[in-house]
Amino acid sequence: MxxxxxxxxxxxxxxxxxxxxxxxxxxxxxxxxxxxxxxxYFDKEEKMTVYVSDQSQAYEFNTSEAGNAADFAEIKKIGEDKVSGIKKEVEAGNIDALIVLKGSGEAPEVDYHFRRMADYQVLALINAVVQPQYINNVVTANGIDPAVAGALLTPVKVNEVTLKETxxxxxxxxxxxxxxxxxxxxxxxxxxxxxxxxxxxxxxxxxxxxxxxxxxxxxxxxxxxxxxxxxxxxxxxxxxxxxxxxxxxxxxxxxxxxxxxxxxxxxxxxxxxxxxxxxxxxxxxxxxxxxxxxxxxxxxxxxxxxxxxxxxxxxxxxxxxxxxxxxxxxxxxxxxxxxxxxxxxxxxxxxxxxxxxxxxxxxxxxxxxxxxxxxxxxxxxxxxxxxxxxxxxxxxxxxxxxxx
Incomplete structure (x- = not known):
């Protein structure tokens, strides 16, 4: 020993x-x-910078309302002439995203420009702003009762019950x-x-x-x-x-x-x-x-x-x-x-x-x-x-x- x-x-x-x-x-x-x-001390969540160019005749991207609804991002509106410059800034990583809303026909067209990976919050924001307008146009054009359309589009409520939270x-x-x-x-x-x-x-x-x-x-x-x-x-x-x-x-x-x-x-x-x-x-x-x-x-x-x-x-x-x-x-x-x-x-x-x-x-x-x-x-x-x-x-x- x-x-x-x-x-x-x-x-x-x-x-x-x-x-x-x-x-x-x-x-x-x-x-x-x-x-x-x-x-x-330092891990404060920074807001994303998202630029929007509204080039559509039939649809509108209201940046004020979108900014109030999306607290994760600072949303700024730009003209069509500045799109190419903003694209370069997104590519360089200085700006997080660029949304270009187009389309004058029945369906809207949206170009979402990002550097490497799409952000799910931005995608959700695009859907939240544009989708209701598209649905409203379809309902009006086909003479569908708005109440019926609203009932059909109401998502099923799912109560998430965690039995063992991890x-x-x-x-x-x-x-x-x-x-x-x-x-x-x-x-x-x-x-x-x-x-x-x-x-x-x-x-x-x-x-x-x-x-x-x-x-x-x-x-x-x-x-x-x-x-x-x-x-x-x-x-x-x-x-x-x-x-x-x-x-x-x-x-x-x-x-x-x-x-x-x-x-x-x-x-x-x-x-x-x-x-x-x-x-x-x-x-x-x-x-x-x-x-x-x-x-x-x-x-x-x-x-x-x-x-x-x-x-x-x-x-x-x-x-x-x-x-x-x-x-x-x-x-x-x-x-x-x-x-x-x-x-x-x-x-x-x-x-x-x-x-x-x-x-x-x-x-x-x-x-x-x-x-x-x-x-x-x-x-x-x-x-x-x-x-x-x-x-x-x-x-x-x-x-x-x-x-x-």
């Missing part, structure tokens, strides 16, 4: 004092605190990305440490003093503690923002609602727990597989399948956001390579029951025990292997071998 603690302290000190680690911690804290500060998608996305980033970042830290020691032959000196397995677990736990401290920096940034009153009001991330009301110590507790369990699963894979390489340049190839597995968990987390009770999601909740991200996402969404959470944790703990047994065998033999490239068959033989 004393040797283990000595190696653990060494790797923990080495990791925490690294410039990259300090910079990452500072950036995480600054990004979280800065986001809330920006949303609180405003946590932005939060799930943030935590999902955070967990993925930390697992792959600190998993790679373990791999690079082992590969560096082995390829420089430092490992040969160290194993005369400390058992290989002791070194492996010391590296894994040191990196895990470093990751938990980084999660702590995220939590600290949020706590300070909350104390400053910056977490009130509507917020979003990547266009998804960020409901901070669901944030509580339990969420951060589960985040830390599932990070530790998920990280341990992948760290054991990273450590054992990396121990078999003989050259530093082989590390990318050897850990690629593990990275793909981790990426699969990340994408399943996205699937969880869209449909948290899909069959593949529920099944993935009990697959140790995917359950940390999938089950935690379901917890934040309020979809995971207590029994599901307990079962997923039990499966993860049992899986870690099995992976530890296999990793011990591979690592103890792999660290002293220098016979060229190692393939999957060699790794399987090391896992099956009972030799010391």
């Amino acid at each position: 004393r040797k283990f603690l000595t190696v653990l302290k060494f790797h923990l000190k080495e990791g925490l004092s690294a410039k990259s680690y300090i910079i990452t911690a500072a950036v995480l804290f600054s990004v979280v605190l800065g986001y809330f500060g920006f949303m609180h 405003e946590s998608l932005g939060l799930v996305y943030f935590f999902l990305f955070l967990m993925y980033m930390f697992i792959i970042m600190f998993g790679n830290t373990v791999s690079l440490g082992i590969a560096g020691e082995k390829t420089t032959r430092v490992m040969e000196i160290m194993i005369t003093k400390v058992k290989p397995i002791t070194m492996m677990y010391a590296k894994i736990i040191a990196a895990m503690l470093s990751g938990l401290l980084q999660i702590g920096m995220v939590a600290l940034g949020y706590v300070i923002a909350k104390l400053l009153g910056w977490t009130t009001g509507e917020m979003n991330i990547m266009g998804m609602a960020l409901d901070l009301s669901v944030l509580n110590p339990k969420i951060f507790l589960f985040l830390g727990l599932y990070f530790m369990l998920g990280y341990t699963v992948y760290a054991l894979l990273f450590a054992s597989i990396t121990s078999t390489i003989s050259r530093m340049e082989d590390i990318g190839t050897i850990i690629f399948p593990i990275s793909i597995l981790l990426m699969g968990g990340f994408f399943l987390g996205f699937k969880t956001m869209m449909d948290p009770n899909a069959g593949i999601v529920l099944a993935s909740s009990y697959i140790p390579f995917f359950s940390p991200m999938v089950t935690f996402s379901r917890i934040v969404l309020g979809e995971a029951g207590s029994l599901e959470v307990i079962l997923s944790i039990v499966v993860l703990v049992i899986s870690i025990g099995i992976l530890s047994y296999i990793a011990n065998r591979i690592y103890s033999k792999g660290v002293m292997r220098y016979s060229g490239k190692t393939n999957l068959t060699d790794v399987i033989k090391m896992a099956k071998s009972t030799e010391a």
Whole structure:
């Protein structure tokens, strides 16, 4: 135990004092605190600038009425002679939209000019202004009773009744990305440490003093503690923002609602727990597989399948956001390579029951025990292997071998 603690302290000190680690911690804290500060002071919704050229003889685009109805935009009327100049401004991104109303016949013609993507609010505004005029002309021309026409065109009223409101998608996305980033970042830290020691032959000196397995677990736990401290920096940034009153009001991330009301110590507790369990699963894979390489340049190839597995968990987390009770999601909740991200996402969404959470944790703990047994065998033999490239068959033989 004393040797283990000595190696653990060494790797923990080495990791925490690294410039990259300090910079990452500072950036995480600054990004979280800065986001809330920006949303609180500067994220004021700006009005769009929309120009309208009314060139129709039969229809009219009343900019005053449209401006009163559309509080999202500042609407300005221009003559036909200025249309070409405004088009260039829209193309350059200086103006948001240009609407040209044409048509003197039965149906109106509308040209909506935009730079890259049509805005649904502008499209709705065009329909709101022009469509009633067109309907009125058709009703008059065909002698239809206006009351009948109005009844036929009255939309069916749909009462939207939300049985389980979900405003946590932005939060799930943030935590999902955070967990993925930390697992792959600190998993790679373990791999690079082992590969560096082995390829420089430092490992040969160290194993005369400390058992290989002791070194492996010391590296894994040191990196895990470093990751938990980084999660702590995220939590600290949020706590300070909350104390400053910056977490009130509507917020979003990547266009998804960020409901901070669901944030509580339990969420951060589960985040830390599932990070530790998920990280341990992948760290054991990273450590054992990396121990078999003989050259530093082989590390990318050897850990690629593990990275793909981790990426699969990340994408399943996205699937969880869209449909948290899909069959593949529920099944993935009990697959140790995917359950940390999938089950935690379901917890934040309020979809995971207590029994599901307990079962997923039990499966993860049992899986870690099995992976530890296999990793011990591979690592103890792999660290002293220098016979060229190692393939999957060699790794399987090391896992099956009972030799010391």
